[in-house]
Amino acid sequence: MVARWDIGDFVDRTIGGWRSQRSVHHLAFAHFEAVTSTIVVSNISPTDERVIDLCKIYDCNPDRVVSPFQMTWNGESDWDGEISQGQTILVPIPTGQYQGKLLRDQGYAETIPAVGEYYFTEDNTFVLTTTYDRAAAEEKIWFINDNVRCRVSLIKTSGGSGVVTASFSSEIRQN
Amino acid sequence: MVARWDIGDFVDRTIGGWRSQRSVHHLAFAHFEAVTSTIVVSNISPTDERVIDLCKIYDCNPDRVVSPFQMTWNGESDWDGEISQGQTILVPIPTGQYQGKLLRDQGYAETIPAVGEYYFTEDNTFVLTTTYDRAAAEEKIWFINDNVRCRVSLIKTSGGSGVVTASFSSEIRQN
Numbered sequence: 001m002v003a004r005w006d007i008g009d010f011v012d013r014t015i016g017g018w019r020s021q022r023s024v025h026h027l028a029f030a031h032f033e034a035v036t037s038t039i040v041v042s043n044i045s046p047t048d049e050r051v052i053d054l055c056k057i058y059d060c061n062p063d064r065v066v067s068p069f070q071m072t073w074n075g076e077s078d079w080d081g082e083i084s085q086g087q088t089i090l091v092p093i094p095t096g097q098y099q100g101k102l103l104r105d106q107g108y109a110e111t112i113p114a115v116g117e118y119y120f121t122e123d124n125t126f127v128l129t130t131t132y133d134r135a136a137a138e139e140k141i142w143f144i145n146d147n148v149r150c151r152v153s154l155i156k157t158s159g160g161s162g163v164v165t166a167s168f169s170s171e172i173r174q175n
Numbered sequence: 176m177v178a179r180w181d182i183g184d185f186v187d188r189t190i191g192g193w194r195s196q197r198s199v200h201h202l203a204f205a206h207f208e209a210v211t212s213t214i215v216v217s218n219i220s221p222t223d224e225r226v227i228d229l230c231k232i233y234d235c236n237p238d239r240v241v242s243p244f245q246m247t248w249n250g251e252s253d254w255d256g257e258i259s260q261g262q263t264i265l266v267p268i269p270t271g272q273y274q275g276k277l278l279r280d281q282g283y284a285e286t287i288p289a290v291g292e293y294y295f296t297e298d299n300t301f302v303l304t305t306t307y308d309r310a311a312a313e314e315k316i317w318f319i320n321d322n323v324r325c326r327v328s329l330i331k332t333s334g335g336s337g338v339v340t341a342s343f344s345s346e347i348r349q350n
Contacts, residue, residue: 021205023198025345027323030196032209032253078207121296144313144329148202148338152325163323168343170200 005124007092007100011067013143014041017174020075024167037075037084039171044068050089054103058115064093066100092118102128134158147173180299182267182275186242188318189216192349195250199342212250212259214346219243225264229278233290239268241275267293277303309333322348 005013017040024033044051046065055062072087086106094100099119106113116130116137125142136156143149151169156162180188192215199208219226221240230237247262261281269275274294281288291305291312300317311331318324326344331337 019205021200021202021207023200023207023209023343025196025198025343027196027345027347030194030211032196032198032207034198034207034209036205121298121300123296123302125296125300127298138319144331144338148341150327150329150341152327152343154319154325156319163319163345166323166325166343166345168198168200168327168341170202170338170341172202 018171020171022169034078040072193346195346197344208254210252215247
């Protein structure tokens with residue numbers, strides 16, 4: 001068996017620049033969308049004001065934060081040709097060695113602050129579930145090697161039974 | 176925790192007709208390929224002549240075969256507009272409760288008989304690795320619910336370090 005990772009190990013391997021190919025499957029219409037983007041992930045300080053603010057919103061103790069980071073992305077979709085850019089702050093708060101909460105100032109399915117629950121499987125897949133008012137998101141991320149990772153994201157109806165979109169990203173590290 | 180599946184449980188849930196959306200990421204060129212297909216999976220008898228023949232090729236005892244099945248697919252790619260059709264026989268041979276060998280009469284990366292090694296993770300993801308002469312394939316399949324499943328397939332260089340293509344299928348059960 002491989003050595004198991006905790007959230008700190010996972011964030012360490014995520015830091016850096018990535019070139020991402022993302023395919024979105026809109027299941028109801030059997031429609032494909034292709035998005036090419038660059039993603040930059042960098043550490044931020046646990047005492048960063050934005051980290052402290054997020055902890056306040058979710059009534060979490062900032063002393064329990066581990067490896068907060070920020071993601072910046074810049075992508076182009078073949079659907080509408082639109083360029084999307086954004087940045088989000090992610091704040092892990094472990095509740096066990098291989099599980100915890102993840103606060104973020106902007107969710108994937110809706111653009112409001114969100115809190116998700118994560119855990120790691122025994123083969124170091126990071127699994128994140130986030131429940132929103134009208135939707136639920138489930139994300140799995142795993143590394144093929146230090147320079148290639150895969151991410152599958154599902155957007156479900158809020159009850160969690162129906163899948164609305166399924167998307168897949170292959171991410172290659174950029175030097 | 177959910178109840179863990181063995182290969183018989185997994186094959187039972189796979190039997191039937193599926194509509195598949197598959198996105199192939201050719202990583203070197205950042206090229207996207209979209210394939211829409213239908214897949215029909217059905218049980219075959221452990222005493223089927225094709226099962227016995229495959230066991231002979233790989234010097235396996237046919238008495239140890241569990242839940243052999245066949246897959247038929249019919250797909251169209253947006254890359255070359257080509258219609259691809261095919262059929263393959265898959266023959267599981269457990270070596271433990273959650274692991275074993277999978278014989279098939281036609282591989283994914285090369286069109287020759289192939290033998291792969293599978294195991295199930297604790298969250299019922301089926302993981303299959305197959306080593307070919309000039310490539311290695313790694314496939315993960317998991318069910319979101321009884322009617323939706325996801326499949327990620329990687330084709331690697333034979334050494335296993337480089338990823339050549341990464342593909343993702345979302346599969347919806349057809350009535």
